[in-house]
Amino acid sequence: MKYTNFIFSNSFRLFSILLMGIMLSAGENLYAQATDIVTYAAPEGAKLNDTYSVMVRQNNGDWQLVPSYNVMVDEVAGTNHNVRNCSMAYFDFAGTVDVKVIYNKGTVDKAQVRPLSYDIKHSVNGNEITFQLDCSQNLSIEVNGDIFNNLQLFANPIDTYRPTSKDLKRLKKDSNYIYFAPGYHKIDRLTVGTNQTVYVSGGAIVDGEIVVDHADNAKVLGRGMIYPYRKKGLIVSHSSNVKIDGIFTTQTTVSDSHDVSLNNVKVMSYYGWGDGFNVFSSTNVAYTHVFARTSDDCSSIYASRGEHHGGCRNIMMEDAVLWADVAHPFTVGLHGDAKRPDTIEDLFYKNVDVLDMKEKQIDYQGVFAIIAGDNNTVRNVTFENIRIENFREGKLFDIRVANNKKYCAAPGLAIENINFNNISYNGDRAELSLIIGYNESRKVKGVHFKNLVINGEVIYDKMPGKPGWYKTSDMASIFIGEHVEDVTFEK
Template identity: 55%
Template sequence: MKRKHIFLAALALLLVSGNPTICRGQELVTYPAPASEEVTMKQDFTVQVRTPEGEWKNIDTYAVKVKAPDNVELASLAYFDFSGTVEVKVTANAPVEQARIRPLSYNILPDVDGRSITFRLDRPRNLSVEVNGDIFHNLHLFANPIDTNRPAKPRTTKDFIYFAPGVHQLPGDTLNVPSGTTVYVAGGAVVKGCIHVKDAHDVKIAGRGIVHPDKRGEGIRVSRSRNVEIEGLITTQCPTGESEHVTIRNVKAISSYGWGDGMNVFASSHVLFDGVFCRNSDDCTTVYATRLGYKGGCRHITMQNSTLWADVAHPIFIGLHGDSGKFEIMEDLNYVNIDILDHHEKQIDYQGCLAINAGDNNLVRNVRFENIRIEDFRRGQLVNLRIFYNKKYCTAPGRGIENVLFKDITYNGTHAELSHIIGYDRDRLVRNIRFENLRINGTVISDDMPGKPAWYKTGDMARIFIGEHVENVTFSK
């Protein structure tokens, strides 16, 4: 079988993924990188980790491309697994004048001694370690939970495909995963190409390795499938199209090229993103109806416990695409417990950290944004809710936006531009929008704030403009 030719090399090599250390209920697993010229490493940081009072273990650091304003830069990436408590030491090659670890909401305050930064972790975290304010040559540090999917022995069988540590080039750049199959990508493995779940059901893709095409595009894709789980991997893009009951957990998506969206959802239902990390060169996560050959609306989409970093475009974007002749609906969308690290968008038509732009006769309703912490992004709007007609992408304006809750949203910063809430005409409205405990630089925005004109709410440097064809927008403590 062709599949055996591709993957059974793992068995011949007799490689077991990971180097574990177990001590008094603590466990630490590190994964050596492949010794291959096909894998680019980065030497900006020396990364070490240990259990309490244990010996330091070195963590290999990969190069990863990220999108800077005018070019593509090489940042760093490292990962390990642990349970209990660990101490992390990051030693920079350059002098450390200032260090920060994000998301800031984790309140991880490192000790700085010369060029070394040390801190403790008592739970899994997906982090950005930044020295001297440099966000384009930072360290992406993924401190994972212990991998319970790791097989006791490496094997490939009829329904289990195993990628051992090392570099694997997929024939034709794609692996189409059949129904009832588990694909495991071990820590220390780099799979070049796309793992595609297409017209399949009951599929699991897991591990700690890296999956990415040689140049650009999706590392993992789900198309017209159901009952799919994806867990723990590092990739570029991870879209879901015309599928149902898909769970994507602790997956990290980093892209640097044009239209490098992170985790799109097209025409799907019952999709859960849990604990994901997205740093992308376009929208981090989107919900669209009919698009790219996928047909239908979207229902029951949830993203929770996650971190979003948009080097360009939106962290969260809903509603743009659909079939204008079908009057499609996107509903029951939930975004809960999320940290947004950046948003940078120059174009006025593509604004908003939390954005719903209804086009193509779409109706977007029953959307919840709750417990979202937005850091001081570089450029753009906090919120953008619009019924609009963008002829570049749409054949009609949207039908409506209704029943949207913003609860316990915080923004601390000075770069937020004027946010917009705007309908289209008397038949295409934005209505029933509630802000509860919207806190801007420590100030709660409410309808009873004194001395504010009716058409905007303000708190320090953030403003929200409420335009025409908008009904029932409330701000409460």
Template identity: 50%
Template sequence: MALPPQLIVYPFPGAKEGNAIHNSDFKVQVRTPGGAWQDLYEYNVKIDQVRGTDHHVENASMATFDFSGEVEVAVTSNKQQVKEAVVRPLANGIACTIKGNTVYFRLKQPMNLSVEINGDKYHNLHLFANPVLLSIPDSTKKEVIYFGPGIHEIAGGSLNIPSGKTVFLAGGAVLKGRLVVDHARDVTITGRGIIDFSVKEGVRVAHAKNVLVEGISLTQCPVGGSDSVTVRNVKSFSYYGWGDGMNVFASNNVLFEQVFCRNSDDCTTVYATRKGFTGGCRNITMRNSVLWADVAHPIHIGLHGNTNHPDTIQNLHYTNIDILEHQEKQIDYQGCLAINAGDNNLVKDVYFEDIRVEHIRCGQLIHLQIPFNQKYCTAPGRGIENIFFKNIAYNGNDAELSVITGYSEDRMIKNIVFENLRINGVVMADNMAGKPAWYKTADMARIFVGEFVRGLVFTKKE
């Protein structure tokens, strides 16, 4: 059922001028078509730019609002003359017009976007056009912890959420402290507010069951030793070392949906035994999301586990994902879609479908390997099996050579299927036109296939 047209903007958390949480690079306004323009608050978000081998913290912008129906957006650059502009992900097909120093465009559905002026991706505007909240918790009820607009300090820096509680961060709320769901169940954290971007692991879910995290912005959201966790429409930014966005450790039945991750380490990972959490992983899904890895992998699976009591990571699904950037100069840690099986892990039954890679600044498209990474592991993995890639697309010439390689006869990579792998518009298939008879299909796709790989297939289907 379609909602009636609505446009909801939120109170400012504090003054714009002289406030460290504000960024003055842009003025952002929204309106219903033909209506009065309304101002949004432009938050400051820190991100990591790697120049050479050095890391530099840069200040970018973020703004949010809610709507249904249709909305017009105006983004004015306060710092530079606008010569060109792009709104990404490109798959959304958002056309914009430029008048003076203002970029105009329309949206007909909620989405998470990057607005980039003159090709600048490190001082851009992250614009989050959210769906309208269908219900707001009653702040008077004892099971509700309510944070209204404004800046809130958590004493001691951390708030433990008991079972059965709902935490609501209203739009315009900035929470200085992290929220922890530890040995609890039936917990909801929702709203349109922000956990301050200086707070590492803004939400931590550990040994928990039936948890929903929805609609807020933060640094990191790790899930460990847990079952039945949903992370929906959550935005993650990080700028410091070890700044993974959305880790999963030894957990089952975890869903990430409509998330946006721009991180200074892996955007999303699935590991087994790690950081005090024990066991494998099963039924992990990420869909309808946007990933931007300023460092390391957009998607990374399998490195950590329990060598003495081997774990299995299985039944993972990644569907309808836009990868905006990948940059990593360390070759061992490259790969937009990466599975590194270590610590005697077995990784199997992984599905990548409808994934669009826009830009690889430095890195690989595909990386499947069973390494003995002695820096992080005490053994190589047991195997990688039954991996299915469908409708993966990359346009560009900057990617390093992709890698698929096993370890030994008893630690192999088996049954890897690429269906409609499209590189620069060309589908890589075993019967593709123009492939010399003595070439492997992987040669055409710029994929190095090493030893101990069996059952590698490239197909094309209409």
């Protein structure tokens, strides 16, 4: 099927947009499908990167070319931030697919396909890397140790939301359905209202922000890119029953909202304060099968801040890959309203791979950073089945009731019932971890480690080789400071 673009003005609110029509064009190849593979041609005006050529096939059929886009990441050298070019490619498939990555800049002396826990077997022949996939994966392919000029490859499931030509004939009459056809779309801000759906097709780039605002039952779907370069691409504010699925963007923020799901969403940023998945003052937010490579925190959960008011409850992230070029993979609790204490509670993270972190500032180093400020209480947080690769700089755990005077008007009130189950770290760069309360009335209570594995060794009270006069935390390089109660280590 081949479509021309719907026509949009460059700056608008969603409720005022009318679909202008659908036209069939026999000469325009917008996507290709063979068996159970869908690839999408790059639109005119897209910034491409020729470092890698990506090809896919099934059943020993013909190879199909997958476009490699140029995206940007942040390399910190010393205290300087340097913008680096990186490659990104995506396709959809079902079943099993062969992938060939050709490195166009020289010979491949060594290659990695990460996350390492996926154990994807690959072969190298000259400048070619080949491997197979049998399920949707968000991957980093790295040649000769280069983690910046790498390839971020997003192997998506088949898009079940993509409209057929018959669907589009019907939907062009529906002002609540907004379709971005394959192509380059420059906008300022698109505001999504109640009962409205935005579909960004594979092969489409939306250069601008999409904002779900004061809406109920809204959706942003597709395989395309919402890529405004130096801004948040997707914002959900004061809304409920929102579904985001399949999109690649720069940042997402969920604030003052409830019942929001983000599935198969990929974010990459390179600029200052480029957080990935932000949550403010929201309830019932679920992230599944997501990817973040960011120039600030990958996943952050806060209470009141600015125009956002209230705590957070019932936030879940499952099946994720996180890469913090700066700051934290996970951070919880710093921001709130010191005059109206908030609670952040019932958070659950499961099955996550942390690929990297680099942060020199001591206050912002933890892979797991639970730092209560602004009279916030943080409680009932569980991390389960988290695998951490050898990051460049930072610490594993930073759990503190603290008064960060740069960002907070008061210290936090409490941190309670934090659970780490099946956490593994393989590496040699982790600095001293911290668990510290603030005073006798602002404590950390109940931090429980079960099956904490560091470089293959389980850390628990009766572990072999631990001198009797050592604290178990010493074996994990964790400092347990004042005003902390009930820290346990179990096998």
